[in-house]
Amino acid sequence: MASRRSFFHEYPANMGGGNAAFTNPESDKRGVLMHSRMESIQEIQNVYSLVTDLFIGIVDEKGDSFTPFSFPQTVEIGALTYIQDRLKEIIPNSCHFEDSLIYDFIPGLKMYIIPFRLPFQRTFFLVSGFFLEEGTKHEVLNFSGKTVQDTSLFPLVLQAKEYSEAAKQKKLRQLENACKLIGQLWAAEHERMQYQKKMREMKETVHFLSDPQADVDSFLTHVQKRTDALDFIGFAVKSEANVFTVKYFHSGTDRSMIGQKFMLGEGFLGQAMAAEKFQIWTDIQEDPRTHFFKRFGLLPSSLFCAPVRLHGENKGLLFGGSFHRAHWEEFLVEEFKFLSSLFQSIYLISSLKNQINSQRIQWFTMNEILRHLANTTDGEKLLSIFLDMSMYLMESPAACVVFRKNRLSEQISFLSRGMDETLRSVYQKDLESRFFTKPFHAAPFTKLEVYRFNDQWFLEYPIICQEHFYGILSVAVDQPHPPQKSKECLITLANVCGISLAMAENGSEMNREHEFYHFLIDLEQYFRPDILHHKRKAKEIARKFCRSLDLNDLFQDMIQYAIDLINLDSAIIQKYFPNKKIQKYIEMYHYLLENPMDMKEEKIPLESKIIFLAFQYEIDPESVRQLTDQLSQAFILFLEGLEEEEKDEMTPGKTDEGKGEDGNVPHGFLQSVNLSRREFEVLDLVLKGASNQEIAEKLSISYHTVKNHMTNILQKLGVSDRAQAIAKIYQMGYFPKLD
Template sequence: MLMIDTYMMNDTREICQELQDTYAQLTNLLVFVTNHEGQLITAPSNIDDSSVFEKYSSELQNMFKTEIDKLQGIRQTILSDQWVPGVKWLIAPVSVDQSDTGMYVWGGILIQQGTLQSIITHPNYVQPESGAPADFIELMRSWIQNTGEISPDQEIFKREKITKFAKALSLILKSSFKENRLTQRLNALNETLITEQSIGNPIEEITRAVLASSDLADVFGFALKTAPGKYTIMNSMGMNSGTLGGSTFHEGEGFLGQAVLSPQSSRWRDISRDPRNHFFQQNGLDSVYEVQCFPIRYENEVYGLLFGLSFKERSTPSINPQFEETMISLMGWYIGNHITYEKMEKQLQRFKPLIELSRMIISVQDIQRVMFMLVDMSLNLVWNPSASIVVHRSSEDGKIQMVARGMQSPKGETYAKDIARRYLDNSDKPAASSFINPTTPFSLMLEYPIVYADRTRAVLCVAVSNEQEGEECREILSALAMMGSVVMKSVHDRQQYLSNSNRFAHILHEAIREWNVAHYQLTADAQKIVQEFAMWGGISKEEADVIGRACLMSCTDPSMLRSFPHLFQQEAEMIEDYKHIHDDQSILGTGSYSKGGQIMALAFAIATAGDHDMRVVNDLQINGVDQGLVSQFRLFVLSRHTLQTEINLVEEKAPAAKALTAEGAEGRGLDAIVKQFGLSPREKEVLELVVKASSNKEIAATLFISEHTVKNHLTNIFNKMGVTDRAQAIAAVFNKSIG
C-alpha cells in the first residue's frame, strides 16, 4: 500500500481539509479522516475543542485501529456502533490506488430515533468498560446529551453526504497521487529526451524534432483524440506528406483506427492492395508500403497516435531499428503523460473554485441568486466557455425563471421553453443524469437536471466546444448541479417554512380583532415599528420578520405556540421575555432577556405613545433592556420625524430657538464628540456614517477607501471615545445631541 504522504501533501491537504469542513457543516457531524492504522490525517471538523485528540492521540489511534481491523474489505459506507449500542458512527472507505483501502472517513455521532433513552441507561454508558480515556468518555457523553435523535430520512441524508465526501476525497487524492507519480516519471524521461536546444519548447516541437531526426520512416504523423472515438492528425512531416494534416479518422477505421485500439505498437507491410490503404490514397499518398503506429496512452487511456509511413521496403535498414521504435514508443508515452498531467491540472484548477463556491452558496437564501452563481461558476469550470443557462420553475403558473449568459433572445428563450417542455413539464418523473444535446442552436449543450422535493425543478445547461470537452467537464459540472440541488432544496424548505409561519401568524392576529380591536391595532403598529427599525439598519430583515411575528402574536400563550412543530419556537421565547420585561419593572439589570424580547418592549412602548413618541423616547428607561439598544432606538425614533414649521423673518425681535431635527441632532452631537475626543476630519466622516447605520463596506465605498482602512479608523475612534462597539458610539453621539 502506498504511503499517505505520497499523495496528500501541500495544497492537496488544504483542499481536503476545506472540503471536509464544508461537509461537516452541511451534515452537522464531527468529521475526520484516518489512515488504515487509525492515525488522524485531517484535523477534526465541527468540534469546539479538539485538544482531546492531541492529548490522547495514541489511545484514540488504538481505538480507531481496532475498529478498522473489524472492517477489512468494506467497499461502502457503513453505520457502526461505538462504545454504547445505539451510538452510531458513519465510516466510509477511501480508495486511492488499486490496492486496499488507504483511508477512512469518520462521521458522528448519530442517535437514531427512539434510542436516546436506552443509550443513557445502558450499563456501559454509566460505567464504561472500554479502555478509552476518561476525558474522551466524558466528551462522548456530552455529545450524546447534546445530539438530538434523527429520523430515518436524516440518517439517509447524512450517509449520502459522507459517502459523497469520501468519493470526492478519493478523486482529489487520486489526482494528486497521479500528479506526483507523473512528475517523477516525466523528470526521468526528460533526462533522455530533452537537450539544451529543446528546453522550453512545446511538446509538439519536441515531438517534431525527435521524429524528424529518425530514419525509421519517410513520413511521420501526430494525431490526437478530439472527440470520443474521433482523432485528428495535428502534424505531419517528411517529403511527400500529402494532405494528412487536419485529416480525421475514427476508432476501428483503417490502419490508424485499428492501431489506437491496440495497447502495443502495430506494423503492416506491403499494403498497396489492402482496402484500408484507401485513407492514405484520399490524402495524396498513393504508394505507401509500410505503416508503423505507436499509441499515445497513459495506463488505460488512449490520447492519440504517432505513426510512420514508408513508401518502399528499405534495403538498408536503420542502424538500430529497435532503438528507433523504442524511442518513438517512449515519445508516445511521454506525450500521453504530458496530456494526462495537463488534464489533471485542469481538474484540480476546477476543484478549487468549486470548493470556494460550496462555502459561499450554502448561505444563499434566494433561488435567483443561486441561479446566477450556478451560471457564473459553470462558465468558470469549462475551458472554452461560450454560453450557460439555468431554467427554473417554482410554481405551476405556466412561468419559468431563466438566467443565462452568452445567449441572446429569441434563441435563449426558445431553448429555455424547450428545456421546460422536456424536463419540467414531466417533473413528476425526475431525470437522473446529464445529457449531451447536439441539436441546440448553441453547439453542444450539457444538460444537468436539478432535482429537489422529488421533482425536477431546474436544469443547468452549459455549452461546450466539442464532445471531448464535454466528457472532461461532465463530472465536475455534475457535482455543481448536485450542489445546486442541495442549496435550492434548502432555500425551498426555508421559503415553505416562512410562508407557513407568516400565514399562521396572521391568522392568530386576525383572531384578536374579534375581541380586542385596540390591541389588534397596537400589535400591528408594533410590528410596523420593528420593520421600520430594520429598514433604518438597526437589525436584519430576517430578525425583523421573526420579531414582527412575535408582535402580532403577543397575546397568544407561548406554550400554545410551541405546540406548532418547528414553527414558533423563537417567537414563543421572545413573547415570554417581553412579558417579563413588561410585567415586572422592579427587576433591574440587563442582558438576561433575548434581543428580540427587548426590541418588542421598545416597539410596544413607542406604539403605545403614538404621536407622543418623541416625548416618550427622551425619557425612555426600561429595566431589562440594554442601554445601548435604548440609545439606538432613540436615534431611530428621532430619524422618523421631519421638522415642518414657519419662521417669520420680518421684525424678528429675538432669535427663535431652533427645533431639533434628526440631522441637526446628529451634527451637533458629532461636533461635540470631535471636539471632546480630538477626532480627525477623516474619523469624523467615518463616525458620521456609522451613526447613519452604514456598514463597513458602505463606508468604504462612500469614502473611496478599503474596508481594512475603515476598520483601522473605527478602532482609533473607539479607543479615543472609550467605547467598545458601534452601539455605544451611536449612544454617545445621541446623548451629546440632546444633552
C-alpha cells in the first residue's frame, strides 16, 4: 500500500453544530476542548479508513466538509477538490434519506453515504469510497476515460477494488460502527462540556445573585451580555386584571417595547400567560401572532416564554428570542429553561428583600437553584454537583460524601473533591467504620457534628429523606466553631442530597410539593424538635379520633398532612402547596385559634375542627375541655376512652394446658394474634353477635372505646370488616363459648 496521506483543510467556523449558546472568558479553553474532540474523531476516521481500505470523510447537509478526508493511499489534490465539489451536488439531493445507501459517484464508481446525528440535533453524513461491482472495472475505466474530464479522478477508478455483495455489506457494517463510535464520543464530550459549562454558570450566577445590588433589570442585562443565542430579552409584569405591561426590555440599544401592554391570550406573549407554562416557538416569521413585535419594527424568528409565579399567582412573563435563528437546538432550549429558573429566583429575591435579611436571601437563592438543577435521576452525578456547590458556597478546600445508592444496599460508595489520595483513603475508612459498620435505616445523629481528623476539622451532617438514612455529607472547615451561615448551607445541601438520592432510588421524579414538604420536616426536626414532637402526638390522636368516627383514609391523610404545615406562613403554603383544600383547612384552623367558640359553625370544615382539637389538646388540653359544642364533647369522651383503654392494656397470658380464660382457646391463640385481654373480651362478644352498643353496656365501657378496640382488632387480624374477622377466627380454630 502506498504511503497514507490525509489532506487537512481549515475547520468550519461553526464546527460545534452552530453558534454556542453563551460566550464567556473561558472560550479559549472551550476551543482547546473542541480541537481535542475533533482530533479524536479524526483518529477514529483514520483508523477505519485503513481497516476498510476506503477514503472516509464527514460532511454536513450542504456537502461541506466537517472533518478532513482520510485516504488509505496517496491522492492528488485535484482529485480531492473534485470529490468535495461533487459532494456539494450529491448530498443536498440525498439528505432526505434516513438509511445508509450506496451511490454512484460517477456511473459504476460506488460510494457509501451514511446519515447520522450528533447531540446538537444536526444531521451529518459519513461518505466513503470508492469501490466497484464485481466484473465492472474494465467497463468503468473505459467510461470514465471518455466522459470524466478531470484526469486526476482516473487513478481513483484504477485503485478501486471490486466487491461481492457480502463484501459490500461487511464494509457497510464497519462504516456504520464508525458512525456509532463517533456519535458516542461526541455525546460523551458534549455531555462533559455541558456539565462543565453548567457548573461555571452556576458559580457565576450564585455569585451574581449574592450581590446585594442584584435585581431584575441587572440580571436581564447580565443575560443579554453573555448570551449569543438571544437577540432580545424582556420581562412583562401584571399591571391590572388580564393586562400585562413590558417593564424591562433589552435588545442592544433598543428599548421601544418598554411600557407596551398586551392582554391575556393576545399573541404569543398573551398565549403563554394563559397557558401558564414554559413554551418555545420556532420559525414564526410569518405567524400573525408576531404582530405585537412587528408594531415596533421587530421581526422575531423564534421565541421562548416563561410565566413567573409568586405565592401561587402569575406575576409576569419572561420572554426572549432571536431575529436570525428559525430553530433552536435542544441544548439551547435547556439553557433557556435554566435561565427561566434563575430569573424566577431573582424575582422572588427582589420581592423578599424588604421582608428578610441578606443571609436568608442567599440561603433561599441557593435552595431554589439546587432544586431547579436537580433534574436527573443519576444519583452520583447529583452528588458530584452538590460537592462542588458545597465547596464553592462554603469556601471549603475539600468535601466528600459517603453513601448507599440504595438505602437497603450493603454497598458503600464514596465521592470526594479536593482530597489527596492518602486523606481520601483513610477518611473514607473512618467514616465507614463510624456510620456503616452494620445495616441500618435510621440516622446515626440528626444534628451537625464537627469532627477532627488528621489535624483537619470537618462539618458532618446525615443525608436523610423521609426518615431514611442514605449517608454522610462532610465539608472541611477551618475552625471547630464554623459560622451559622456554613451550618445552614450544609443542612440545605444534605437535605437536597437526600431528596435527590430518593428520587434516583424510586426511578421517578418527585414533584416540588413533595420535595419541599419533606425538606421542611427535616429542617423542623433540627430547628424546632419541640414543635415536631407536638405535631406527632397531635397526628396520632387525630388519626385515632377519625377512625372512631369511621372517616376514610383519605380524610385522615389530609388531616395528617395539614397538621405538619399549620405553623408555616400562609404565603409559603400558597407558593409550595397548591392544594386548595389543605390551604382552606389551615386557614380555618387559624380562624378557630382566634374564635374557638365558633366550633359549632357548620361553615368550618370538619377537618379544620379535628386539626384544632388534636393540636390544641396537645398544647393546652384545658382549653379544649372548656368547649361545649357537640364535636368537642365527643372528642373529650373519646380521649377518656383512650385513657381507659391504656389502663386495660396488658400482655396476653397463658392458662394451664395452653388454654385461654374461656377454656377452649387453642394453644397460643392470644399470642398469635397479639390481642390484649380487653380486646379478646370484645372479640368474643362480636363472635356471639353483639353490636358495639351492646358490647359497651356488657363491659361497662364507652361506645367510642369499643370502636377503638374494634379498629385495633381488625388491624391485628389483617382484615377490613367484622365478617372477615369472624371468618378468620373460625379458620384459626377458635369458637366462642355460649352463655
